[in-house]
Amino acid sequence: MIAAKLSTASRWIAGRPAYPTRDIHTAMPCTASTARDFPTRPRPQLSPTDLCLGGGEFTEDIYSLKREVLEFRAAQDPLVPVLEEIVKGQVELCTVAREHFRDVLDHLLRVDAQVDEHNELLTSALSAHLALVSREHSTAAMQQNADMRKMVIAVIIVHRLLRKSGWL
Numbered sequence: 001m002i003a004a005k006l007s008t009a010s011r012w013i014a015g016r017p018a019y020p021t022r023d024i025h026t027a028m029p030c031t032a033s034t035a036r037d038f039p040t041r042p043r044p045q046l047s048p049t050d051l052c053l054g055g056g057e058f059t060e061d062i063y064s065l066k067r068e069v070l071e072f073r074a075a076q077d078p079l080v081p082v083l084e085e086i087v088k089g090q091v092e093l094c095t096v097a098r099e100h101f102r103d104v105l106d107h108l109l110r111v112d113a114q115v116d117e118h119n120e121l122l123t124s125a126l127s128a129h130l131a132l133v134s135r136e137h138s139t140a141a142m143q144q145n146a147d148m149r150k151m152v153i154a155v156i157i158v159h160r161l162l163r164k165s166g167w168l
Contacts, residue, residue, distance in 0.1 A: 059133075062126045069119045076115065079108055 083105040085091055087098060162168045 058129055059126070064118070065124050068125070069115060069122065073115055073119075076112060077110065080105070080112070083108060096111065127166055 083101055086101045089098065090093055159168070
């Protein structure tokens with residue numbers, strides 16, 4: 001079953017993959033360069049109120065990134081068991097290239113760990129952002145309650161004065 005899927009997924013020429021093996025190794029340098037460039041990107045200096053006031057965009061960005069992580073996870077997860085069976089020698093079609101697939105599996109497991117880290121980081125960022133938004137909303141609600149109390153007191157005072165003066 002796996003051999004059938006593999007034979008349709010990849011094209012073999014004389015026991016070797018039809019694509020150059022160096023293409024497989026471009027995934028790790030790509031993720032490494034992204035991780036290396038990440039700290040050098042300009043970071044906006046935002047206060048918690050800026051994050052809360054512009055919270056919709058920030059929340060949408062986090063959800064968008066989480067969606068991308070989940071899409072990547074959905075594409076990568078089926079590959080792990082297939083590559084493990086190839087490396088274990090359960091697929092006879094790939095006995096020649098077993099070392100190559102062991103290397104690919106190693107890279108895939110490293111990328112899998114990085115995806116887990118990114119997913120956890122995004123989850124933490126989202127929960128921290130939602131806590132800030134919640135705090136900002138509760139602060140605004142408390143201010144509204146205080147304002148309403150002041151208005152009620154003013155109405156009561158004006159009402160009593162008007163009753164005593166005979167206007168009511």
